[in-house]
Amino acid sequence: MAASSEVTGDGRAYLTYEQFGRRFFEVAVTEDRIGxxxxxIAGEEFQVGPIAAGPGGVVKVQANVKIAEPEIxxxxxxxxxxTVKLPxxxxxxxxxxxxxxxxxxxxxxxxPLSVRCAEPLQLRIEVETPRPRDxxxxxxxxxxxxxxxxxxxxxxDEIRRVIARFVADEVDKPExxxxxxxDVDVELGRAFEGM
Numbered sequence: 001m002a003a004s005s006e007v008t009g010d011g012r013a014y015l016t017y018e019q020f021g022r023r024f025f026e027v028a029v030t031e032d033r034i035g036x037x038x039x040x041i042a043g044e045e046f047q048v049g050p051i052a053a054g055p056g057g058v059v060k061v062q063a064n065v066k067i068a069e070p071e072i073x074x075x076x077x078x079x080x081x082x083t084v085k086l087p088x089x090x091x092x093x094x095x096x097x098x099x100x101x102x103x104x105x106x107x108x109x110x111x112p113l114s115v116r117c118a119e120p121l122q123l124r125i126e127v128e129t130p131r132p133r134d135x136x137x138x139x140x141x142x143x144x145x146x147x148x149x150x151x152x153x154x155x156x157d158e159i160r161r162v163i164a165r166f167v168a169d170e171v172d173k174p175e176x177x178x179x180x181x182x183d184v185d186v187e188l189g190r191a192f193e194g195m
Contacts, residue, residue: 025080025115025117025123026076026080028123028182028184029074029080029115029123029125030074031072031073031074031082034072034074034082034084034113034125035070035072036179037125037176037179037180038070038072038084038086038176041067041070041086041167041170041171041176042067042068042069042070042086043066043067043068043069044066044067044170045064045065045066045067046064046065046166047062047063047064047065048061048062048063048064048065048159048162048163048166049061049062049063049162050062050095051158051162053094053155053158058096058097059094059095059096059155060094060095061092061093061094061095061155061158061159062092062093062095063090063091063092063093063105063159063162064090064091065088065089065090065107065163065166066088066089066090067086067087067088067167068086068087068088068089069087070084070085070086070087071084071085071087072084072085073085079114079115079116080114080115081112081113081114081115082112082113082114082115082125083110083111083112083113084110084111084112084113085108085109085110085111086108086109086110086111086167087106087107087108088105088106088107088108088109088137088163089105089106089107090104090105090106090107090137090159091103091104091105092104092105092139092155092159094155103139103155104139105137105138105139105159106137106138107135107136107137107138107159107163108135108136109130109134109135109136109163109164109167110130110134110136111127111128111130111134111167111171112127112128113125113126113127113128114126120185121183121184121185122181122182122183122184122185123181123182123184124180124181124182125180125181126180127171127180129168129171130164130167130168130171131164132157132160132161132164133160134164135159135160135163135164135167137156137159137160137163139155139156
């Protein structure tokens, strides 16, 4: 849609309402603003377990998980979408009752987001609930025995499942939900009050 041929007193072209809306959307929803919605998650540390794993649940798995600063990428097309990557640092302990094996784990949770408009005049950042397949873990086993036990106990699958559930709960917290909603009508009202 072409801009209007009319110009303002200072020589700028007028925009149609549709052009203004699209441009406003692209300026209002940036990587920094999306990042602000996830500041409550970054730096979080949580404990996993002990949880039973492996055949018969004989192995107990414990982990200390720390979420690092998110990496955010914006894609502008017909809709504006984002990919939020949450790096994880995990200290993992597998308890075999007769022995405890430690692992260093790097992880990554990928969250696809989309930005939508809603009534009456809202911008909504919608997050797809993470699933275990959205969690990548790279477990550094220090020896062959550690690799075999990790495989037999299905440690990677269990860690992915628990982390996906934790991140889903964090994204659903009231303060994160609030940061994912921009009520344009309210914000405009505040701007006009300050004039």
